[in-house]
Amino acid sequence: MKEMSKIVRTVTNFVYGFIIIFGFYIIAHGHLTPGGGFQGGAVVASAFALLLISYGRLITKKFLKKDIMSITESCGLTMFIVVAFLGLGITFFYNFLANTGSWFGNTTVIGINPGDMNTGGVIPLMNIAVGLEVLSALGVIVLIMAGAAEFTKKKENS
Amino acid sequence: MNLSNHIPILIIAIPLLAAFLVPLIGRINKKATGILTTLALSVSLILTIALAVKILTVGPQVYVFGATSPSLTLPSGLKFPIRIIFEVDAMSIFMGLITAIVSFLGAIYSLAFMKNDSGLEKYYSLLLLLTVGMFGMVFTGDMFNFFVFLEISSIASVALISFRGTDLGEPAEAGFKYMVVSSISALLVLFAVGIFYGQYDVLNIAAIASVMKYSQLDKIALGLLVPVLAMKAGAVPMHMWTPDAYSEAPAPITMILVVASQASLYALFRVVFSLYNISLNALTVGWIIIIFGLLSMFIGVTMAIIQKDIKRLMAYHAISQTGYMLLGVGVGLAVLANPAALQKYGITAMEGGIFHIMNHAMYKGLLFLTAGALFFSTGTRDLNKMGGLAHYMKYTTIFFIIGAAAIAGLPPFNGFASKLLIYESVYRFNPLLSIIAMVVSILTLASFVKVFHSAFLGPKLPQFKEVKEVPRSMIFAMAALSCIIIFFGLFPDLIVKNLVHPAVMSLIEQLQYTGTVLGGM
Amino acid sequence: MKKIIFGIAFIIFFSFLIVSAINMRTFGEPNYSEMDDYFIENAQSETGANNVVTSVVFDYRGFDTLGEATVLFTAVVGVVALFRGVKK
Amino acid sequence: MIGNLPYVAVVIFIGLGIYTLMFKKNLIKIAIGVVLIENGVNLFLITLGYRKEAIAPIYTQAPSGQAMVLPTPQALTLTSIVIGIATTALILSVAMMIYKHYGTLDTDQVRRLKG
DSSP: OOOOOHHHHHHHHHHHHHHHHHHHHHHHTTTTSSOOHHHHHHHHHHHHHHHHHHHHHHHHHHHSOHHHHHHHHHHHHHHHHHHHHHGGGTOTTOOTTTTSSSTTOOOOOSSSBOOOTTOSTHHHHHHHHHHHHHHHHHHHHHHHHHHHHHHHHHHHHO | OOGGGGHHHHHHHHHHHHHHHHHHHHHHOTHHHHHHHHHHHHHHHHHHHHHHHHHHHTOOEEEESSSSSTTOOSOTTOSSOOSOEEEEOHHHHHHHHHHHHHHHHHHHHHHHHTTTOSOHHHHHHHHHHHHHHHHHHHHBOBHHHHHHHHHHHHHHHHHHHGGGGGTOSHHHHHHHHHHHHHHHHHHHHHHHHHHHHHHHSOOBHHHHHHHOOOOHHHHHHHHHHHHHHHHHHTOGGGOTHHHHHHHHSOHHHHHHHHHHHHHHHHHHHIIIIIIIGGGSOHHHHHHHHHHHHHHHHHHHHHHHHTOOBHHHHHHHHHHHHHHHHHHHHHHHHHTSSSHHHIIIIIHHHHHHHHHHHHHHHHHHHHHHHHHHHHHHHHSOOBTTTOOOTTTTOHHHHHHHHHHHHHHHTOTTSHHHHHHHHHHHHHHHHOHHHHHHHHHHHHHHHHHHHHHHHHHTSSSOOGGGTTOOOOOHHHHHHHHHHHHHHHHHHHOHHHHIIIIIHHHHHHHHOHHHHHHHHHTOO | OHHHHHHHHHHHHHHHHHHHHHHSOOTTOOSOOHHHHHHHHHHHHHHOOSBHHHHIIIIITHHHHHHHHHHHHHHHHHHHHHTTTSOO | OGGGHHHHHHHHHHHHHHHHHHHOOBHHHHHHHHHHHHHHHHHHHHHTTOOTTEEOSBOBTOOTTOEEOOSHHHHHHHHHHHHHHHHHHHHHHHHHHHHHHHSOOBHHHHHHHHO
């Protein structure tokens, strides 16, 4: 994957940070505004793909390490299933934080309201866990596919 | 907070947690991954046995996700469930037991079989995920959840089939074929779920069954589900993927794949018996399934005789044995409408068919493990190159004889018990079918005698001088399977009376299935 | 020969689809919607989330989402296992 | 007829997908066929959840006095889209592996080379 022209690279330098922040915004506000873990993770993964396209595989390998991503992926999923396990006192996926005043536990105003971050109980935690898992999973897939292009091509003309 | 009513979910959640941790632990030290996998699968095996005892004594268990109590299926003031519900009745736990036994022995077998393969922690993680997919398919009571777990088991088995594809060409090609087949079938199952949801706005199997008006659309959904699930189970008209997938996958994975296709066979019975039951005209659908069965039996065995690759031969036998199950349960379904015939021979036909699922999983698994042992020590799967291996590999020869005798239906082994049930009941339904079944059984015996002769008997070949017996963990897995086969063969009525009969009853009585969820009982 | 069989199977399957498209209820008027009305009314009080879809995805049908995150994890482990030979 | 236009689009999508799967030889085209069917089934699921003149079921600053669309099909479609990504990623990487070993993407040649 060769790198692209100077213009694209400068725009990427500028836009890269904002895309990632926007992705995390979608993940964190999953229970208030449209979006959630999957959509936010995909937005952040698109930032990785942008970096890969504009700078080519060799430079991106220094920034995005495949091993770290697969570690964060396993951690994200383990966090997700541990949060589900914590509700095991009552049932497996029980929302034990909702409306209990503790972390993320404020009771929401029924009907139309401006939206309070501190509500939703277990849902924001699961959003963050799934967002982490999706962004690193798609990142790993994008990196491997870029690396694999050379891997299969080299074999073919050798 | 007693854990006893959380067992259905613990059987799935513990291997799932282990599957997520195995890649992490694999970075620290490689050996721990195999041990962690075997540990997690042994825990779920013990829990499955405990759940089986509880279900056969008390009755179907229900587990609701996220509700204030595990058995609160209907939230206040509603007459249908809204959350995802695991409904484990006698038939589901029967399949759950097979899954647990086979995956546990597969993990032990692959401790030694896969020792010199690279990327082991990925292999064990995929094995755990395949087991979780099968458990989920078998325990779930929600149509969309069944689709999700069908997809998990398909993707995990594709990744495992093409596990050795990095350096060989054939596994990649077999994986591609299997992937295309399973994604089409999963998507058409999703289309049928969309049809049910579009009409009745409910996703739970028991709720759909109670609200079903068998409209024109439901006939289409049935017309989609039956062929698609039969394709996933490897019935004949759409069996092209089975020989490649079974012969290219590593031996323990092939054993588990056989049970994965039995799980979609279970889903076919669940759709036909619990979702539609009497509302579909049982005779025609029964005959369709019988025709699938006959085709599978006959074409499977005729193709098997001409094979020279030992695993492809056994793959075709797997197709023909699936034909027996379809025949048995198809006859049971065909007479579902008139209770007199059902009592006379319908129930025994279904008992034969469903008991055959358990027996087939055991002896087919044993045969694939022996083929794996041959591949492990000689490095080849081609029957013409093998010969005189009985001299070096005594245990594998004994296990092969047990497996071959069981598949051919010789008396002291479990194959005979279930085939006898099928013969005598199908004879009363239609003599011609049972004669075809007997002929196929004889052809099966003939092809396995050929395999035994060319692989094991004959003089000591020079190139196999340094061949030695397979490591202990492979022998333990094969020995465990042979003990189960012999135990089932000697006491078949013990198994039929208190394991297979409740399973058949739970399939036939739709009200028992819907009652446990909707509280009607 | 194979083409003819595939052609017939395709036509049968396509007629299945067309009949289901015609018989399906008209777009936009769901004839049953008790389950969804329950979600819309009780999502805020039971799960505390404003976004009813997220409360369905993570709380009422959370097990689907766990299964589906496992699907993505399996696919990634499968792809990594397939390309494990690539020099990093 | 206008009432059922989305379902006609679904039928066309799935029909095209099945056509490409059955009659095309190139592996990548078969993968495209599978993706076509996935989009068709997702479109079918999401059209089941629409209600006339209704808004998205989100209570944050929602215009008052409007009915809300059915939320469950959106949850099902979200799950089925991510499953679509997973199947596409795996199909393409297996196709790459076949290309690496056999040097061709045509199914007939692959079967002949396999011998």
